[in-house]
Amino acid sequence: MKPVQLISPVDGRVYAERMPLSLEAAQAVAARAKAAQKGWAARPLEDRIALVKAGVARLNEMKDVVVEELAWQMGRPTRFGGEYGGVNARTEYMASIAAETLAPQMIENSNAFRRYLAREPLGVVFIVAPWNYPYLTTINTLVPALIAGNTVVLKHASQTLLVGERLAQAFHEAGVPEDVFQNVVLDHATTEALIAARAFNFVNFTGSVAGGQAIERAAAGTFTPLGLELGGKDPGYVRADANLDAAVDTLMDGAMFNAGQCCCGIERIYVHESLYDAFVEKAVAWVNALKLGNPFDAASTLGPMANTRFAKVVRDQIAEAVAQGAKPLIDPANFPADDGGAYLAPQVLVNVTHAMRVMMEESFGPVVGIMKVKDDAEALRLMNDSPYGLTASIWTEDYDTASALGAQVETGTVFMNRADYLDPALCWTGCKDTGRGGSLSYLGFHSVTRPKSYHLKKV
């Protein structure tokens, strides 16, 4: 077995190195998680909630080291302060609805019958997490899974393997038993072998489409439920009645934040012809105001991409689109930190078409294509002309218009006048190649529990 190396995008150094577990050791981890589950589920709900909240509170106390490590691992500028806003809000919300969501639902309680629907934890939940929002994507499942009485095994991305260690450390120091939440380093073969051997009762995989397909293949025939939160190519549509400045600001931030490495980042924009020229001009000015640089420099608003290989995908897509007739509006000379490697100048492309990969395949980087549309019908056709369906951001003044258009978009979330945001009270879900299942909201608890019907009769 080879060690897993975490190469920092900041300067290319090996920032951390860990040996993955052997299959036997990984099986032992899963067995311990299984053995610990009944005892954990038997604890009162309030205790589990308190321990999970204490784990997150402990993580907050570790903020300085977490933010610095995050920059080394995946390049996010330290000025953004980590992922604490979302981590805290999602934990608070899921904790606040747990008692009501997990309570048995009484259908009848009479002298003749007691009939009710209960929810049971699934058992051992396995989380396979990505590097791009490494804390948030884990928290989305970790928090409801533990609160609902499951034990959890976490396998984090190689690019962010210290995140798994920090989460485990925080939760253990806060009193969550070690076997209730275990972090592991695994290679793909061992990950898949465990799933195929029914080591887990639920797998939440967040990552690429190819990875999701591999997990689905590994689970085939085991009936292990899967949550698959995969890639996106999220569109923005700016109608003629949009607030232009707000649209530019939010959509460009949605395209560029985190160097474009957001599953629900804006990757393509369709603008009504009446606003198109003004939108493009403002969008270019917005992007030119970004500062690409070392993530530890307080002035940097754009860090390196997490890995030179991810930047290469984006560079190739841009070059290919330009060769096919796209026009790049950002002069890379404005971004002298672009080193041809992980540090990549942002780009705005016009004259793009859906024949170009940059408009069809996930870029997952700081590039966005903008197209002119003449009406809603054309925008809808283009928004739906995608293998993905995570979010769609519609810019209009009117709720009813947004709802009516949203109903025709093949997507997991419809936004009006916002983008690139997860609301803990709404289900995070997708369709088409973006996968299936849902996290957050009361439905997030349904993903980590199973219904159990009680049909009790007196004779």
Ligand code: NAP
């Ligand atoms: P990835 O390469 O698929 O990896 C995700 C995780 O799965 C990592 O822990 C990875 O381990 C593991 N993995 C990948 N292939 C595997 C396989 N065949 N068997 C076992 N484990 C496997 O994705 P990523 O590059 O980390 O993340 C970026 C992708 O995630 C983008 O496509 C993005 O859109 C998507 N994403 C989606 C959401 C959503 O909510 N829908 C949220 C965030 C990100 P290693 O790191 O060790 O390879």
